[in-house]
Amino acid sequence: MTEAKRPTINWMDVLWLVFLAGLALLPPVREIHKQLILLGFGVIQLGEGRLIARVPRRGPAYIVLLKIALATLLIDHTGELSINSSYYPIYYLPVVTAAEYFGPWSTLVWTSLASAAYCSYLSPTLNPAIAEYEITQESYFVLAIRVLFFFLAAMIVNRHVVENRRTTQRYQELAETLAETNRRLELAQAEARRSERLAALGQLSAGLAHEIRNPLGVIKGSAEMLTQKLGAADPLVTELAGYISTETNRLSALVTRFLDFARPLHADLTPQDITAVLDRALNDVAQFWKGAPVQVEKEYEAALPLVPLDESLSEQAFVNIVQNAYDAMGTGGGKLRVRARKSRASSRDGGSLDGVEVRIEDTGPGIPPELREQIFNPFVTTKKTGVGLGLSIVSKIIDGHRGTIRVEGAEHPAVAAPGQGASFVIFFPAANEQTAVGETAHLVIS
Numbered sequence: 001m002t003e004a005k006r007p008t009i010n011w012m013d014v015l016w017l018v019f020l021a022g023l024a025l026l027p028p029v030r031e032i033h034k035q036l037i038l039l040g041f042g043v044i045q046l047g048e049g050r051l052i053a054r055v056p057r058r059g060p061a062y063i064v065l066l067k068i069a070l071a072t073l074l075i076d077h078t079g080e081l082s083i084n085s086s087y088y089p090i091y092y093l094p095v096v097t098a099a100e101y102f103g104p105w106s107t108l109v110w111t112s113l114a115s116a117a118y119c120s121y122l123s124p125t126l127n128p129a130i131a132e133y134e135i136t137q138e139s140y141f142v143l144a145i146r147v148l149f150f151f152l153a154a155m156i157v158n159r160h161v162v163e164n165r166r167t168t169q170r171y172q173e174l175a176e177t178l179a180e181t182n183r184r185l186e187l188a189q190a191e192a193r194r195s196e197r198l199a200a201l202g203q204l205s206a207g208l209a210h211e212i213r214n215p216l217g218v219i220k221g222s223a224e225m226l227t228q229k230l231g232a233a234d235p236l237v238t239e240l241a242g243y244i245s246t247e248t249n250r251l252s253a254l255v256t257r258f259l260d261f262a263r264p265l266h267a268d269l270t271p272q273d274i275t276a277v278l279d280r281a282l283n284d285v286a287q288f289w290k291g292a293p294v295q296v297e298k299e300y301e302a303a304l305p306l307v308p309l310d311e312s313l314s315e316q317a318f319v320n321i322v323q324n325a326y327d328a329m330g331t332g333g334g335k336l337r338v339r340a341r342k343s344r345a346s347s348r349d350g351g352s353l354d355g356v357e358v359r360i361e362d363t364g365p366g367i368p369p370e371l372r373e374q375i376f377n378p379f380v381t382t383k384k385t386g387v388g389l390g391l392s393i394v395s396k397i398i399d400g401h402r403g404t405i406r407v408e409g410a411e412h413p414a415v416a417a418p419g420q421g422a423s424f425v426i427f428f429p430a431a432n433e434q435t436a437v438g439e440t441a442h443l444v445i446s
Helices: 011-025 032-054 059-076 088-101 104-122 128-132 137-230 235-262 274-288 311-332 390-400
Strands: 265-272 294-300 307-309 334-346 352-362 404-409 422-429 441-445
Touching: 011 032, 032 059, 059 088, 059 104, 088 104, 088 137, 104 137, 137 235, 265 274, 265 311, 274 294, 274 307, 274 311, 274 334, 274 352, 307 311, 307 422, 311 334, 311 352, 311 390, 311 422, 334 422, 390 404
Parallel strands: 294 334
Antiparallel strands: 265 307, 265 441, 334 352, 352 422, 404 422
């Protein structure tokens, strides 16, 4: 069991209670109404924070109104003529409270209301005893001085509060800016670490691939020689040689994937219509999966900007993603939704880029949330027989196009049931105005 926290006492509230107790001990001491009014001030002061927390918009107004009412009652019970009561500074309480919670103009309004409540005792209707006295011009001057001091105190306190709010807001904005800068720095550091790992893995993969490919050629050639020499005499030799040849081809394809991952990709970027590349990729995969019960939906926004693309590499990236979607849905089929729309994304220097967002969604089992940040790393895969290089190559190609790629859950329930489906979101920056159509930008993706 954890020890319950003891309630803490605000020392400012304690000072308030001490000051109010001091007023209660001053004459007139036996005035019961005075003691009750001061007790009311103490209760309001202690409960002020709770009331404002519960009613944040109207709470400050309620507090100021209550303090004005109690201040008016207090001077009514502490002076023969009321307006001459020595307790008139009690009006500083609602005035200062208004200055703490409101802006300059609202503070002036509340101070005027408090001053009006104090001056109301000059009215014979509200204070019949005033008719028995003659008010001199000097008395009016004294009253005006008191009221002006109400406004002076209100403005001084309000100015301090407003400056404090501005300073707090600046600190909050600075803290948010620092937090955003730290986030970008962490992303940059993570990207740098990932790039270092990819570079090391690329060098290792290239070396291993070259070393493995030569023995594979010897093995495959030997199996073919055995088939030619002994195949007719021994059917078992033919069968085993076939197994060797098949597995050698599979290993050779795997080595090719390693080389694709390791070698620098030379991208020739030219402004193109991205929907045409998407259509070709979809047709290529559909031909390979001919007859698969997959329903393809395409939603292309009109008047999409041209995007600098390497036609071959970008089509390879789309084919890999669509192929994975078909694999995930399997022979049972499903729905594949491809969308392209205008979008804007943050650039690496903190600005923003206009471009095209491509979203490819499927109704497969989806990718677990804990793997979504790692799925583009080498050798990370959700397939039982996968190697985990396909999406790494896709990420490499997208990076070479200065784009971004991420994976999410399916965005629309019409595409996949809740908790199912994967959505690959790819952003390509649009061709800038300085790059004319047909101009080629050579980029090496290492």
